[in-house]
Amino acid sequence: MALSGKVAVVTGGAQGLGKGFAEILLKNGAKVSLFDVNEDLGKATTAAFEKEFGTDNVLFYVCDVTSEKQFKDAFQRTVQTFGGIDIVCNNAGIINEVDWEKTVDINLSGVIKGTYLAMDHMKKENGGRGGVIINIASLAGLGPFPTCPVYTATKYGVVGFSRAMAMASVAAGYGVRINMLCPTFVRTALLNTLKLEEQCGQFQKLLEVNKTFLESFGILEVSDVVKAFENLVLDESQNGAAVIVKTEGFHYVKFPTAEDLQIKSKQ
Numbered sequence: 651m652a653l654s655g656k657v658a659v660v661t662g663g664a665q666g667l668g669k670g671f672a673e674i675l676l677k678n679g680a681k682v683s684l685f686d687v688n689e690d691l692g693k694a695t696t697a698a699f700e701k702e703f704g705t706d707n708v709l710f711y712v713c714d715v716t717s718e719k720q721f722k723d724a725f726q727r728t729v730q731t732f733g734g735i736d737i738v739c740n741n742a743g744i745i746n747e748v749d750w751e752k753t754v755d756i757n758l759s760g761v762i763k764g765t766y767l768a769m770d771h772m773k774k775e776n777g778g779r780g781g782v783i784i785n786i787a788s789l790a791g792l793g794p795f796p797t798c799p800v801y802t803a804t805k806y807g808v809v810g811f812s813r814a815m816a817m818a819s820v821a822a823g824y825g826v827r828i829n830m831l832c833p834t835f836v837r838t839a840l841l842n843t844l845k846l847e848e849q850c851g852q853f854q855k856l857l858e859v860n861k862t863f864l865e866s867f868g869i870l871e872v873s874d875v876v877k878a879f880e881n882l883v884l885d886e887s888q889n890g891a892a893v894i895v896k897t898e899g900f901h902y903v904k905f906p907t908a909e910d911l912q913i914k915s916k917q
């Protein structure tokens with residue numbers, strides 16, 4: 651997909667991976683709408699982007715992905731301003747094993763809400779232009795991260811939901827591709843969770859496990875994941891596939907496709 655002139659939404663775009671994804675989209679000539687619950691950080695990131703990429707190309711909405719109303723309004727206002735949506739990256743996520751319901755609300759329900767709202771605007775039967783939805787999972791969506799069982803469950807949920815939606819999109823003729831990104835550890839604010847007892851609760855004492863995992867998988871830079879994201883947005887050939895990002899590089903995990911299962915499009 652050529653990105654120049656396309657319209658993108660990135661949730662959790664104020665910092666970390668989301669900020670990196672937004673920046674590469676802007677560099678490729680897309681217009682980007684950032685949704686984030688952190689107003690101060692969101693405004694600061696938007697101001698920096700406006701300076702580099704122009705005030706007509708960036709929007710920011712204070713939006714908690716657990717709020718249907720805020721999420722719906724942010725999508726609608728983006729469409730009103732930019733004229734449609736072509737790319738959605740459901741990226742907002744947290745680790746909190748104590749308030750684990752919040753983790754499910756943001757990481758899984760937030761991705762489901764974001765995907766359904768995106769579809770409302772993008773699917774061809776509603777007059778949308780089609781496009782791509784990239785849901786940010788984790789390597790912990792494909793294998794267990796023992797100190798974060800609920801986080802692991804949400805990321806497995808993101809992978810399962812996205813695979814099913816990718817097939818549903820083919821069957822229904824929505825014209826929207828869905829892919830998942832599954833990075834190992836990345837140097838962002840989320841890594842600080844390692845030190846926060848109130849977020850890790852009973853699993854804080856399993857520090858040795860974290861240490862072993864971190865030593866074994868290493869730590870990526872945001873730029874490593876951004877490269878994989880850019881490739882995934884541009885490559886239109888792999889609906890329903892996940893991309894794993896490790897320190898050695900990135901590669902596709904291919905699951906059975908709609909075609910393999912002989913699912914036919916309505917159109």
Ligand SMILES: NC(=O)C1=CN([C@@H]2O[C@H](COP(=O)(O)OP(=O)(O)OC[C@H]3O[C@@H](n4cnc5c(N)ncnc54)[C@H](O)[C@@H]3O)[C@@H](O)[C@H]2O)C=CC1
Pocket residue numbers: 661662663664665666667668685686687688691713714715716741742743744756786787788789832833834835836837838839840841
């Ligand atoms: N950092 C890592 O090691 C890895 C991160 N991931 C995933 O990447 C995604 C981004 O994570 P990072 O950039 O590392 O985290 P981060 O903590 O640096 O950034 C997360 C952003 O999401 C926003 N956010 C949090 N709750 C929100 C809500 N309810 N509504 C809207 N925005 C909200 C935050 O304000 C922040 O701007 C997450 O889904 C995470 O699970 C996946 C694999 C590894």
Ligand SMILES: CCCCC/C=C\C=C\C(=O)C/C=C\C/C=C\CCCC(=O)O
Pocket residue numbers: 745787788789790792793794795797798833834835836840841842843844850853860863
């Ligand atoms: C206790 C708090 C730890 C904080 C860690 C911070 C961020 C982690 C984010 C992730 O998404 C986890 C990244 C990698 C997954 C780790 C293990 C998966 C193992 C998969 C496999 O066995 O192949």
